[in-house]
Amino acid sequence: MNIIFIGAGNVATHLAKALHAKKQHIVQVVSRTTLSAQKLAESVGASWTTTPEEIEKADVYIYAVSDSALQEVIRRNPQKKGLHIHTAGSLPLSVFEGEMERGGVFYPLQTFSKQKPVDFAKIPLFIEANSATDRELLQNLADSLSKKVYAADSQQRQQLHLAAVFACNFTNHLFAVAEQLLNEAKLPFDVLRPLIEETVQKTTTMSPLDAQTGPAIRHDLNVMDKHIAALTAHLLWQDIYRLISESIQTRK
């Protein structure tokens, strides 16, 4: 099976290398950036181009470009046959409609950074396709990389992406807030590490809903008032404190 990668960023690089390691044939890499295209192409033994109009014929086209660029590059791809797959969490399968006959989605739920190697075996992969045949093709491709392959339609995938924003992007920001609050008190972020690890660890044995601790769930207004008063230099965080506390108290 011949595969062409459209995109040479983090997702494309990790995914192309992982498929190459599983003896899949990556025949071409397409990227606006010459250097990225060249570098990824070399590492998987493929040719490369910076012009979508020069995309060759293949069995599978994997798009790993930014959400905003996807639609245009689909339109500019002269190869309308074959299976066209995107890797975006928040875009529906229907982005291929009117352009390609066979569309699919292959969404790896992980953050990739270029330097850091990833173990695809542990990354949950979410697949979607228009036909049973293509679903099977995607399932096989995904099974060859990961032990955690899920079928998810576009709506499930969007909800998944939203859940990931809360559980990961927003969580990371709360860590950043905590880091600055600690800096202001001349304490290192490291002091929080055991507590953070325990918080994450707990969710493996019980639902986060049941694991909730802290002043909000105890309705400890005395402590909450002190905390809100301590945030007068950070009005936005004061509002965040109030809203999350309210949400904690409404859930039970």
Add this chain to the structure above:
Amino acid sequence: MNIIFIGAGNVATHLAKALHAKKQHIVQVVSRTTLSAQKLAESVGASWTTTPEEIEKADVYIYAVSDSALQEVIRRNPQKKGLHIHTAGSLPLSVFEGEMERGGVFYPLQTFSKQKPVDFAKIPLFIEANSATDRELLQNLADSLSKKVYAADSQQRQQLHLAAVFACNFTNHLFAVAEQLLNEAKLPFDVLRPLIEETVQKTTTMSPLDAQTGPAIRHDLNVMDKHIAALTAHLLWQDIYRLISESIQTRK
């Protein structure tokens, strides 16, 4: 050194047992609840009482009671000599003023649940005292339990507690939100686990401020609008989404 524990809840139980294991003499346990007092007293070879007025003479009194009960139990304790230590994150050292000559704080930064054993060696301990002598006594007591002992005044400790609320209590709530969003899409919370682990792992090698990913930091309004639209059944979470996104965008 003779120690009396006032309180027999989670913090008292874990701390008393840890000190007992280090050959400290726990001579009495004081708790409103007969069963708790009796149980903890037995496990550390101490006597017990439910009446603060019956508190005996000792070198150190460790208060591990709820914030709201602390002031009253200090007042009712007839023993005004010795070192009186509380274990609360958000209460100042000054709660002892006017009642006891020697006050101190011994604050372990961890959530304790009764069933689960804890390894005190890894728990950051924050100590505070009014005199150099008592500071040293507390330092020695803390050093015997943990490798991570910090001096922190009442203001630092309150800021620490606030940071912990953001990094742990609020983070746990975001996990609960994510879990419900996934439930609605008939997906298990487990699919998020690798991404959560990566989010936490990343903070060991870079500041959370630099590790930020997601639609908000990319100013991806297209995705953000879709997410906010998907939250119409959860208006409070919609507001939380908007505020945290705004905070992410303001920080950089």
